[in-house]
Amino acid sequence: MLELAIGIILGCCALGAGCAMIAGIGPGIGEGDAVGKACEAIGRQPECKGSVTSTMIMGCAIAETTGIYALVIAILLIFVAPNTLVGVLLKAIGQ
Amino acid sequence: MKDKNLRFRIIDGLLIAMMVLPLVAAVVLQIVTKPASEGITITGARVFFTIPMPLMDLVISEAQVNAWLIMITILGACLFLTHGLQVEGGSARQMAAEWAVEKLDGLVAGNMDPIFHASYAPFVGAILALSACSSLMSLLGVFPPTSDVNVVAGWAILVFGLITKNKLKAGVGAYMKGFLDPIPVMLPMNIIGEFATPVSMTFRHFGNVLSGSVIAALVAWALQSLSSLVLGWLPGFLGDFPLLQIGLPGILSVYFDVFSGCIQAFIFAMLTMLNISNAYPGDDVVQERRAKKKPVLAK
Numbered sequence: 165m166l167e168l169a170i171g172i173i174l175g176c177c178a179l180g181a182g183c184a185m186i187a188g189i190g191p192g193i194g195e196g197d198a199v200g201k202a203c204e205a206i207g208r209q210p211e212c213k214g215s216v217t218s219t220m221i222m223g224c225a226i227a228e229t230t231g232i233y234a235l236v237i238a239i240l241l242i243f244v245a246p247n248t249l250v251g252v253l254l255k256a257i258g259q
Numbered sequence: 260m261k262d263k264n265l266r267f268r269i270i271d272g273l274l275i276a277m278m279v280l281p282l283v284a285a286v287v288l289q290i291v292t293k294p295a296s297e298g299i300t301i302t303g304a305r306v307f308f309t310i311p312m313p314l315m316d317l318v319i320s321e322a323q324v325n326a327w328l329i330m331i332t333i334l335g336a337c338l339f340l341t342h343g344l345q346v347e348g349g350s351a352r353q354m355a356a357e358w359a360v361e362k363l364d365g366l367v368a369g370n371m372d373p374i375f376h377a378s379y380a381p382f383v384g385a386i387l388a389l390s391a392c393s394s395l396m397s398l399l400g401v402f403p404p405t406s407d408v409n410v411v412a413g414w415a416i417l418v419f420g421l422i423t424k425n426k427l428k429a430g431v432g433a434y435m436k437g438f439l440d441p442i443p444v445m446l447p448m449n450i451i452g453e454f455a456t457p458v459s460m461t462f463r464h465f466g467n468v469l470s471g472s473v474i475a476a477l478v479a480w481a482l483q484s485l486s487s488l489v490l491g492w493l494p495g496f497l498g499d500f501p502l503l504q505i506g507l508p509g510i511l512s513v514y515f516d517v518f519s520g521c522i523q524a525f526i527f528a529m530l531t532m533l534n535i536s537n538a539y540p541g542d543d544v545v546q547e548r549r550a551k552k553k554p555v556l557a558k
Contacts, residue, residue, distance in 0.1 A: 225467075225526045229459060232466035239473060 166257075173249045181241040187234030194227040267343060274342060277335030281328035282399060288324065289401045304407045322407030329392050329404065363387070370532040372539060379535065382421075386414060387528040394468055394520025398512065405520070406468040408461060415457035418531050422456065422538045429540035430548055460530055467523045471515030479508050 202220035206213050292305060304322040311317075340356035349357075367380040390405060397403040404410045426434050438449040486503035 221522060222526065222529060225463075225522055228467070229463045232463055232470065235470050236462055236466045239469065 169253055170250055173253065174246050177241045177245045177249070180245075181238040184234045184238045184241065188231050191228050191231035195224045198223050198227060271339070271342060274335050274339040278332050278339060281331045281335075282396075285325050285328045285396065285401045286399055288321075292321075304402055320407065321402045322404045322410050325396060325402055326389075326393060326404035326410055329396055330389065333388050333392055360384075366528075367532060370529065371536040374542070375532075375536060375539070379532070383528050383532055386418075386531055387524055390414070390464070390524035390527050391521050394524060395516065397468075397472065397516045397520075403468055403472070403516075403520075405464060405523075406472050408465045411465045412457070412461045414527070415461040418460065418534065419457040421531075422534050425535055425538040426540070428548075429544050433540070433544075456534060460527060464523050464527050467519050471519055475508060475511050475515055478511055479504060482507060 198220055202216050205216050209216075292307070304320040306318055306320045307324065309316040309318050340352050340359075342352075343350065344353055344356075363384045364376070364380055367383055368376055371379060393404045393410070395403075397406075426437070429437075438446055438453075440449060482504045483501045486501045490500075490502055
């Protein structure tokens with residue numbers, strides 16, 4: 165029974181980490197859009213290349229934030245959560 | 260410039276040692292404390308020892324030690340670049356120092372209110388240099404301090420303090436009233452939004468550096484497995500040697516360590532400047548408040 169409970173915890177942590185990384189879609193779309201628009205802007209005004217590029221990199225890094233949050237959650241779920249949750253389980257059943 | 264005396268050269272040598280020795284110390288510490296059997300693993304900062312404190316144990320970990328070492332290196336570099344400054348002419352290192360200071364001043368002038376130029380340029384420069392150099396430390400194979408959340412959270416809390424200090428320039432009453440801004444119902448949202456700034460700054464920087472090291476470790480591990488699968492039949496040393504590990508991790512490191520680290524340092528400094536600048540209530544408000552205050556003091 166205990167093995168089953170621990171197995172459920174580990175499996176759910178892995179599933180949760182996988183589900184959390186669905187958030188990677190958002191930054192992907194956003195950054196692609198930003199880079200596409202920056203290319204358009206450079207095509208229209210090649211003399212602005214420097215400032216457009218630096219603004220784009222800045223914007224991309226900020227758009228990346230939500231993806232990074234998801235990644236932090238996923239990493240926590242894989243490396244930290246199983247130990248903590250199994251500890252909680254063992255404490256609850258008094259072992 | 261030819262007749263540099265002995266004292267000048269000795270101090271130069273000491274400063275160069277101050278720049279190089281901390282990095283050597285970090286590498287040596289890594290080699291001494293990391294068990295060789297560990298191989299490729301994904302771990303947090305190793306804890307060296309803990310100092311018992313009344314409220315909570317003070318944990319001295321790899322991240323803190325490396326952060327202090329890189330601070331000594333940066334201090335050494337600053338002292339070395341500014342050693343022997345001259346009003347006219349000047350050596351190559353003086354030119355480098357002047358170039359760095361000019362660039363930094365230009366960056367701060369472009370992004371902050373004019374009243375902040377002089378006072379905040381050193382702070383922003385310190386954050387920029389510390390963050391970039393800490394992330395670049397992973398090129399030496401040691402633990403980069405920025406991939407520990409506590410280090411970055413410390414900087415973000417510092418920035419949060421400065422933001423609050425600038426917001427308070429409008430007066431405590433106005434600051435409190437700001438939380439009720441469009442309508443009083445927004446109070447919880449505004450409080451969360453206030454604390455979201457440091458949290459998001461922390462996790463953006465920390466997550467980027469951490470994700471780089473995790474992905475690099477995973478790729479290195481996968482290549483090791485692959486090469487032992489493909490080349491494992493070779494006899495002796497050749498079979499154990501992870502030949503496929505050569506190359507790809509280096510290319511990944513250029514992106515994750517160099518590019519991502521520098522970009523994140525820049526973003527952190529940029530957000531510091533913008534947040535502090537936006538927090539300032541504006542010259543007219545501060546002047547008005549001073550004008551109100553003065554008669555009270557006169558009484």
